Amino acid sequence: MQKIINDPADVVTDYLHGLAAAHPDILRFDAEQRIVVRTHPAKPGKVGIVAGGGSGCEPLHNGFVGRGMLDAACPGEIFTSPNPDQIVAATKAADSGAGVLHIIKNFSGEVMNFGMAAELLAFEDLTIETVLINDDVAVKDVPGTAGRRGLGATILVEKIVGAAAERGDRLDALTSLGRRVNARARSFGVGLSSCTPPLRGRPIFELPDGTIELGIGISGEPGRERVPMLTAREIAAVMVEEVISDLQPAGGANILVLINGMGATPLSELYVLYGEVEALLRERSFRPARRLIGNYLTSLDQAGAALTVLELDEEMTKLWDAPVSTPSIRWGE
Amino acid sequence: MAEATINESPTVSARKVADWVLECARVIDENLEHLNELDSTCGDADHGSNLRRGFAGVRTLLGSEPGDKPATVLKKVGTTLVSQVGGSSGALYGTFFLRMALASGQDKELDRAALGEALQAAARGITERGQVQVGDKTLYDSLAPAVEAYSNAQSEGRSLTDSLQSAAKAAEEGRDSTVNMTARKGRASYLGGRTVGHADAGATSMALILRAAAETLGP
DSSP: OOOOOGGGEEEEEEHHHHHHOOTTTTEEEETTTTEEEESSSOTTHHHHHHHHESSSTTTTTTTGGTTTBBBBEEEEEEEEEOOOHHHHHHHHHHHHOEEEEEESSOHHHHHHHHHHHHHHHTTOOEEEEEEEEOBBBTTTOTTSSOOOHHHHOHHHHHHHHHHHTTTTTTTTHHHHHHHHHHHHHEEEEEEEEEETTTOOOSSOOOOOOOOOOOOOSSSSSSEEEEEEEEOOHHHHHHHHHHHHHHHHHOTTTTEEEEEEOBBSSHHHHHHHHHHHHHHHHHHOOOOOEEEEOOOOOOOTTTEEEEEEEEOOOOHHHHHSSEEEEOOEEEEOO | OSSTTTHHHHHHHHHHHHHHHHHHHHHHHTHHHHHHHHHTTTSSOHHHHHHHHHHHHHHHSSSOOOSSSHHHHHHHHHHHHHHHHHHHHHHHHHHHHHHHHHHTTOOHHHHOOHHHHHHHHHHHHHHHHHHTTTTTSSHHHHHHHHHHHHHHHHHHOHHHHHHHHHHHHHHHHHHHHHHGOOOOGGGGGGGGGGGGGGGOOHHHHHHHHHHHHHHOOOO
């Protein structure tokens, strides 16, 4: 293992100190409570937006704290969800009297810890609502199972709902907007390698040369199946088929395309993939109207990429375009 | 069977609960790599490391004075695991010990029946928190048969020690039963049939924790 770290046990803390040092105008790290909050809190009356999850998926979620997206984030250990105390602290920090929305990725640990936090917060004078993200089509959504994971749709919901909160939408409206975005988004990921958690010091699993994992998540675990290596065109075809056959957007629909890198795949390859994906989507009569290409939801140093497609409507498009100022997504104004 | 269950009426004190938890910390350390490896087949290979972090916190906390009643110790353990383990394991093992604490109430000593009730409360807590059933390939596959075995042993009039031994044995059989299961909960569920052939990491740690109970709470 060769990583730019000090003590492997301190990676998350060291990262958060560095993030805060790099963006002092946007966010700060509360090391005591282990949460990341805006440097300049939102005006009273704005609904607070909070998300959290295991670390190792950077920039999610800490890199999306700032005006137009999250008010607070709570990072757990590597690939381990935050604990209820952190979630409670982030929620209180984000509350300015109009309630707080929790954006939760559908992972058992995250759901359970946010659930315990909500039980603790029931004693406070504070309203919470929840949007559960579950856009991963690689997982069959069979009753009695954990269900689909939350992947790329998380970023889209954080951006769109964050913008709506900034313009003054109320908690119930934000909740239904978040659920609507999640319902119209689907993702599918492909892994070209495993990844190496610092404390483990070696890859989570061995992936022989010439093979790839289809249907991966964001914690370096293996995917749904292992297949021989494919070309970019073939990978694009698998992703588009998986996502579109499940989402079934209306013919001619405007869509948002997110090509998300897993951490170790060069940007050039992500654009190779985007080119193939866009061509396939146009062949099927869909219109890519908004795009985001880069490493937004990663799995440490895993190689690979995921496709997320969101079927846009006018309101979502407008909110996507609204100004945002976070370390990792910043545009407008 | 005839070996004097009536005269022997051992109970579980705060000190014994603390001994149990310290033994848990020791066996988790001892099985660290094994638990991580089991988790690597279908998870992110950190089950042992996460539990070790939590129990290390518990060890520090209990070092000096465990507390005056079992509930005090159990509550400390539960809250420490929730906050220091994180993830599903923190929530589930935290709930396990917190529910045992709640069920133990103000009792200074837990007798055989009270310990049985505490274990049942813990198992109910796990099903509520994790929405799990037997067969999902989780720690509940060790816990559920253990609680049942304890309760059967108890109604047969067997001693606290014997009942705990039955529970530990049932937990180990439950752990082994997870080898052929397909995971339906947690991160492993995303791999579907690829999880068959390996024992569940959580079921394995739960069997260790219940074996530790038999070694420390009974004698």
